[in-house]
Amino acid sequence: MTVLDTAIDLLRGRRIAVVTGAGISTDSGIPDYRGAGAPPRNPMLFETFLASADARRRYWAGSHLGWQRFAGVQPNEGHRALARLERAGLTTGIATQNVDDLHERAGSTNVTHVHGQLHTVSCLDCGTTFDRHRIADEIERLNSWIRMPERVRLQPDGDVEIDASQRFEVPACPVCGGILKPDVVFFGELVPVDVFAAARDIVAAGEVVLVAGSSLVVNSGTRLLEVARREDVPIVIVNRGPTKWDGRAAARVEGGTSESLSAIADALGAPA
Incomplete structure (x- = not known):
């Protein structure tokens, strides 16, 4: 019996809670944070974003x-396999650490985005939320010169590393003129209490x-798994490369999520 067979046996006949990370989107062309070949990163810290207009200029340019490139990425077979499991009534939902909307675009409906999403932007001063397209149109109006550099690598959080010019003009909140920020959780920023509660549920x-x-x-992922560990709920991990919880998993499948999740959905009888 293979490890995948063991994982399938553990999943069969049980309600499945799903937790996903950046590795499920790599087959869609979005690199992960820590896997082999992951690009070096210098992520924006929340306190830096708040304190520095220059930092906000660099961040918003990238x-x-x-x-723009992130919006054109398509779901892969891993996303579609999880949507199949949901339609078959086999899952309690997906708690994802990803800021893309690929789970929803694949057909999943019960998805909690622990680290937020890129498709909305909120004002840190008045709290108004805007569709990202509206803010993108304003950026294009203010910075008609800006273009995607050649051979740049997309980051897992939808950012790119560029040498942003001082020419870049950051849009202000259309309502109050305050500071705008995409609705994603920056490094050093806390996950909203209600969002984490939904993922925990x-x-x-x-x-x-x-x-x-x-x-x-x-930390957000480990906190979620602690909920399962305290109740002696078995944990099945599918990932390329080691994870922090390998020693606590009931089954650990080394491999890509597209092929592994498709095989799991097939074995559990989730119709395509």
């Missing part, structure tokens, strides 16, 4: 260009937890 409702494409290094 974020705007990255979002997904895990708590599961009789088994399926982790797909996460190294489980980030």
Whole structure:
């Protein structure tokens, strides 16, 4: 019996809580944070974003260009396999650490984005939320010269590293003129309490937890798995490369999420 067979046996007949990370989106062309070949990163810290107009200028220039490319990325077989499991009534939901909307675009409906999403922008002063397209149109109006550099690598959070010019003009809140920020959780920023509670409920409702494409290094992921561990709920991990919870998993599948999750969906009888 293979490890994948063991994982399938653990999942069969149980309500499955799903936790996903950046690794599930690599087959869609979005690199992960820590896997082999992951690009070096210098992520924006929340306190730096708040304190420095120059930092906000650098961030928004790269974020705007990255979002343009991010918006064209398509779901892969891993995303579609999880949507199949949901349609078959086998999952309690998906708690994802990703800021893309690929789960929803693949057909999943019960998805909690622990680290937020790129498709909305909020004002840190008045709290108004805007569709990202509206803010992108304003960026293009203010910075008609800006173009995507050649041979730039997309980052997992939809950013790109560029040498942003002082010419870049950051849009202000259309309502109050305050500071705008994409609705993603920056490094050094806390996950909103209600969002984490929704993710915790997904895990708590599961009789088994399926982790797909996460190294489980980030604190939010480990906190979710602690919910399962305290209740002696088995954990199945599918990932390329080691994870922080390998020693605690009931089954650990080394491999890509597209092929592994498709095989799991097939074995559990989830129709295509």
